[in-house]
Amino acid sequence: MSVAADRDSTGGSNEIGPPQHSAGNGLQPTTHEVPMTMTASRPTGHPGYSETLPRRPESAATARRLVRTALAAWGMEELAYDGALVVSELVTNAVKHARSEVIRLVVSRPGPATVRIGVVDKSKAPPRHRPSGSEDDSGRGLVLVAGLAAAWGTDQLPWGKRVWGELRRKDSW
Template sequence: MPGYEAAEPRLRCVLPFEATSEEVPLLRRAAVAQLDQWGMACAADEAELLVAELATNVIKHVGEGTSATLILERRDARLRVEVHDKSHAVPVLKAASCDEECGRGLHLLAALAADWGTVLTAAGKAVWCEITLDQGSACRRVERAAQTLETYQGASGPTLLAGAERTAGLEEAAIELIADLLHWSTARGHDPDDILDQAQMHYEAEGVAAW
């Protein structure tokens, strides 16, 4: 499943896919992996459900095997989940008593998303929804760490990795960054063990408690 990711200032990922029942689980996992790389694991559960619902709607209402595109985008304090397809038919939110064929599935979008809607495009339409990102301290720390690692890794040269290779690269960057910080603290007369102990105390007091 090919994808393209743009760097800051806007976090954006584009994932073309074929609307089939076999592809939906792969698309869900790809979305969760991308959010994890961005440090937005706190939004993964809701995003996974919304991605599955939007992709399934394409299968039901546009057609099995239809070419479509999932876009994930960070917009300020929200995550936007957007699916483009080639149909101009606009979904309508109807009474909850309706069956799924007349739009009952859209009630899930309305219940989970902070906002949602449909935009007609030259090629068809886009159905989008937005999730309000958890601003808890743990999520802020994870997101800040991910952004720091992206910058730190990029300082050693351009990186074009994706998926598992990219995750492994960020893990290696984390180890290198910690090692550099220990060298920095030693050069200034600090005990690196004390630095690690204090970091561990902060992690246990704030990070674990917040999760």
């Protein structure tokens, strides 16, 4: 993606911003790669958000912020609490079980009243419900996701999997 352009060819400094295109003014667009969260159009006409995160426990906080930001941008703040819980559990599972240094968070809108929160990792092993006792520190994440999400599942990918949960506005059920 081209995100920068030379301001002028007479010694002016480069400035980060959208590419500058103007006939006859001497501005030549250049390309610089800048890490950023991308927004892309989806078939429903709604944007989606994604970000690559390090496979570390602290990434759950970043993921929660991204989900809350996406939901606020879409006017769906009523789903923020459940969305933060779902993404926390999905990221925590990926941190524990993935086989790569990074994971990918994807927040999309497959429909006007639906948000899909997905975490992609390079492990092909599907998530499993584990029995957990009252004294166990873990093992309840997928039960929580299943309880909060209108739907959830796993998509197998050539290099790993995507585990996702969908939240829907209550008035759309």
